[in-house]
Amino acid sequence: MSDSSSPAGTRWIWNIFWLLLVVTGVEVALGIIKPTFLLFPLAGTSILNLIFIGLTLVKAAYIVQYFMHLKYETQSLRMAIYLPALVLIPYLTFILLYEGVEVYGY
């Protein structure tokens, strides 16, 4: 079975739990404090928002790779899941955000 390669015991699960919790805690703390030096504009948004997006992707990666076990599946299954998501989602995001600014005009 494909699950034979996943780590034994439940310790790894709690490690990931703590990681997700700490990352969420950092996000909430930054969201409440909103340090002014992080509000510097960059790439159409602010450094703070880019940090939020980066941390979100870290959390998403851990959930998909370990909780959903995708890391231990065959390569063909991994690619069948990752490729559509990783190509289409950024593509649609780019188009719609770009057009949102264009359509309503700044």
Added chain:
Amino acid sequence: MAQPAATESWSGGNEPMKAEYGKLMMWFFLVSDALTFTGFLTAYGFMRFGHEATWPIAEDVFTHFPGIEGDQPLLYVAFMTFVLIMSSVTMVIAVNAGHQLKKTAVAWWMIATIVGGLIFVGSQAWEWYHFIIGDKGGIELADGRVLKVAEAQTGEVLSLSQLVDGEAGHASNHLEKFGSGEVKTAFEANEGLVLQSPGKGHAQLTRAESLRLIQNAQVVQGANMKHNEYGQGQFANFFFFITGFHGFHVFSGVIFNIIIFYNVLLGTYERRKSYQMVEKVGLYWHFVDLVWVFVFTFFYLV
């Protein structure tokens, strides 16, 4: 196993991805569901990027925490996130116990997951309730813009209750309703007040402009699909739709978990010597958590 001849490849029974049929289909369903949520969240971004000035800032909208007075931005939604992550963890442990065919452990960890899911759905109901009855109240101008009453000097937003009742007023209105007439009279009487945009930068109108526009304005309290006191109209629609669609996923996930839990108790998977079904609902459950991670960021944080 020896490589089957070409004709045998078509007779079924192969697992090229080494995953059982049902699990594979769950994965493909989740990819399509991920793209659906992408559509919603990017549409949200599209509207928001176009209406930055009047788009409400989430931390001005979701400020309540049960049992704590005053503004607590992000705290409640952080609690909800914690609950969902926690229930994801209990689900992984249940799947893990399933691999070792430990029936009792699977049952207990699934109960924990179901309880976590119910707490989350309940929290969402609480948040919807507060969103719908409203907080500080707003002024909807004749052209459809929704603005807030604020001190010209400090930019501090006053609730309608504070505006009408002065010192005796509450920072949030909740169930108290105010008429357009009394709000206008109170606004005209206080020289220090202007109308302020709820969006990024909190741009203010001048006192003269505010006085002119408030003549044909309406008071809005709370939110529905047509009007909301928080700002740009689509904000409430997106809130209802995205968190509602996600909440429905959580709700159906709880139902799936209960069905599978019942089968665990009946010993169905014990007899099959495989807890694959727990793994499949587990995938769905983690996906719900995954979507929430993104909703949390793009609806509440950014």
